[in-house]
Amino acid sequence: MTILSVTFFSACTDDDSFGTNRSDILTFSTDTVNMDTLFSTVPTSTYNFWVYNNSGDGIRVRKVRLQRGNQTGFRVNVDGEYLDNALGSQVSDIEIRKGDSIRVFVELTSAMNNSDTPQLVEDNLLFNLESGVEQSVCLRAYSWDALLCDTVVIKKDSVISGNKPIVIRRGLSVDSGVTLTINAPACLYFHDGAGIDVYGRLIVNKGNVGNDVVFRGDRTDRMFDYLPYDRVSGQWRGIRIHSSSSGNYISNADIHSAEYGVVCDSAAYDPLTSRLTLENVIIHNCKGTGVETNNSNVSIVNSQITNTLGDCVAIHGGSALIVYCTIAQFYPFSADRGAALRFTNFKGEYDYPLHALECYNTLVTGYAGDVVYGETKDTTVAFSYYFANSILRTEKPDSNMINSGAYSNIIWETPKDTLQGKGHFILIDEENMYYNFKLDSMSTARGNAMPIGQYLTDRIGKDRGDIPDIGCYQYVDPKRLIVFPR
Incomplete structure (x- = not known):
């Protein structure tokens, strides 16, 4: 019984370890969330992507943030946590165990761009790892001013x-x-x-x-x-x-x-x-x-x-x-x-x-x-x-x-x-x-x-x-x- 307990404890400790090796990085299901063309001021449907930890150790993400803050109209939810504009459009201290994953949801309501043609709206969602590595996923769409009736x-x-x-x-x-x-x-x-x-x-x-x-x-x-x-x-x-x-x-x-x-x-x-x-x-x-x-x-x-x-x-x-x-x-x-x-x-x-x-x-x-x-x-x-x-x-x-x-x-x-x-x-x-x-x-x-x-x-x-x-x-x-x- 004692041997079993020690073995079980050791396995848990191994699974829950988190390192700072710069070679341990995240893998994303996509490098770009492309929302195609949307109408200015009209909320999009919800897009999503997965973040995987396929490395040999757990990874701590110290911060996930929008590079341009609240300037573009993107709304992001990371593993159930909303990037609140009042908090700098960021969330902190997310842990992803080895072999595990989290899901990210993205929406956009773009501002009027005062143009007759669709205009590019773009931002980067930055993942700052505890190791000092920074990774990113591009968020992009084309916003088109429309007459809304x-x-x-x-x-x-x-x-x-x-x-x-x-x-x-x-x-x-x-x-x-x-x-x-x-x-x-x-x-x-x-x-x-x-x-x-x-x-x-x-x-x-x-x-x-x-x-x-x-x-x-x-x-x-x-x-x-x-x-x-x-x-x-x-x-x-x-x-x-x-x-x-x-x-x-x-x-x-x-x-x-x-x-x-x-x-x-x-x-x-x-x-x-x-x-x-x-x-x-x-x-x-x-x-x-x-x-x-x-x-x-x-x-x-x-x-x-x-x-x-x-x-x-x-x-x-x-x-x-x-x-x-x-x-x-x-x-x-x-x-x-x-x-x-x-x-x-x-x-x-x-x-x-x-x-x-x-x-x-x-x-x-x-x-x-x-x-x-x-x-x-x-x-x-x-x-x-x-x-x-x-x-x-x-x-x-x-x-x-x-x-x-x-x-x-x-x-x-x-x-x-x-x-x-x-x-x-x-x-x-x-x-x-x-x-x-x-x-x-x-x-x-x-x-x-x-x-x-x-x-x-x-x-x-x-x-x-x-x-x-x-x-x-x-x-x-x-x-x-x-x-x-x-």
């Missing part, structure tokens, strides 16, 4: 433009009889649950090809090291066109990672009044539908509508013109995804006559073997559609349907053809959620569109020439790209 109600005709980002916490609404115009290079960041409600009229970036207005969520941090929240669906609510609204024109816009992209509510159908035009628009990565229209007169031109948990495009009655669009259903977060294109003459229990769906030069594809759904509940209700010079990933109709005049020059896509589906595009990276829907050189969309005089350029302004491609992007030979040195 809670609830925005547009009560008179207004214009939004400029370089400064606009962060909207609760939502933006446009009153009836009022027009809101948003021009590039505006970028609107919406908090979780916030979106745009249009009761009047919304005009976005008309005529400004190649310079998108951006609508996105306000989280600029990352879910994982490889995955920014900006690539995760459902970060904000989306844009809703209410029944009182008409004449909306959204062009040259990038709308992504929302609950839904653009929803056009039901209203009395008027074939002479456009309720919504989408032109040169990206709607990508939505947790619901990309575009949903109900008993409305709409046009969708030169637009990319991709990767939605619900349908990419859902036309419930009314009339719709779809020209030179890429509609691709490769939503990565669920196998229970919707169609790429759905068109019906009803919504729920209500009949919505489909007066005319016309689809030209459009690429409709996705993971499933069939991503195009036409649904009718009552054959006495109008259900009129026409597809021409398009690629449709769906089962080829029988000869009676083909001869009915509803289809002309269609490429019927099959899952067995490796040059179709994902093969149409430059990059479909499900692991990192990165997508490039420009055409690959082997895509069957190349050269199979029908020239249409009023649509001579693609989504980003490239001339389509005499032999246009199906979809919103005209193929570009990478060998012909001019790369300017940086």
Whole structure:
């Protein structure tokens, strides 16, 4: 018993020894805590890193401090102890036994920097060891001054433009009889649950090809090291066109990672009044539908509508013109995804006559073997559609349907053809959620569109020439790209 006690005591004494050998140093899980870009005066989420003692002896840390004190806005908690500004932004006398570790948590609320561009905010977290060795971890971020808004109600005709980002916490609404115009290079960041409600009229970036207005969520941090929240669906609510609204024109816009992209509510159908035009628009990565229209007169031109948990495009009655669009259903977060294109003459229990769906030069594809759904509940209700010079990933109709005049020059896509589906595009990276829907050189969309005089350029302004491609992007030979040195 005595021998056991002595052995145990000796082991404890060995484990608890602390030395001052300068070769015994700490190891950090990272040498830099990089918070990317954040908005000035808005607190960040919490970042963390580990501090390990892999040496042969215990290490006493006499002091952990921020090199610049309270000048930068960083907040640090070391192993449960907060670096209090009143105490010089430091903590003292931390012991880390050999083989042990501690965790450090870091947050930042940066001050306004009075600049239109993000500015570097940087500090060093210094670890002063009892041995006299000083080690450090760099804390860094880019702080961007933004216009911070809670609830925005547009009560008179207004214009939004400029370089400064606009962060909207609760939502933006446009009153009836009022027009809101948003021009590039505006970028609107919406908090979780916030979106745009249009009761009047919304005009976005008309005529400004190649310079998108951006609508996105306000989280600029990352879910994982490889995955920014900006690539995760459902970060904000989306844009809703209410029944009182008409004449909306959204062009040259990038709308992504929302609950839904653009929803056009039901209203009395008027074939002479456009309720919504989408032109040169990206709607990508939505947790619901990309575009949903109900008993409305709409046009969708030169637009990319991709990767939605619900349908990419859902036309419930009314009339719709779809020209030179890429509609691709490769939503990565669920196998229970919707169609790429759905068109019906009803919504729920209500009949919505489909007066005319016309689809030209459009690429409709996705993971499933069939991503195009036409649904009718009552054959006495109008259900009129026409597809021409398009690629449709769906089962080829029988000869009676083909001869009915509803289809002309269609490429019927099959899952067995490796040059179709994902093969149409430059990059479909499900692991990192990165997508490039420009055409690959082997895509069957190349050269199979029908020239249409009023649509001579693609989504980003490239001339389509005499032999246009199906979809919103005209193929570009990478060998012909001019790369300017940086």
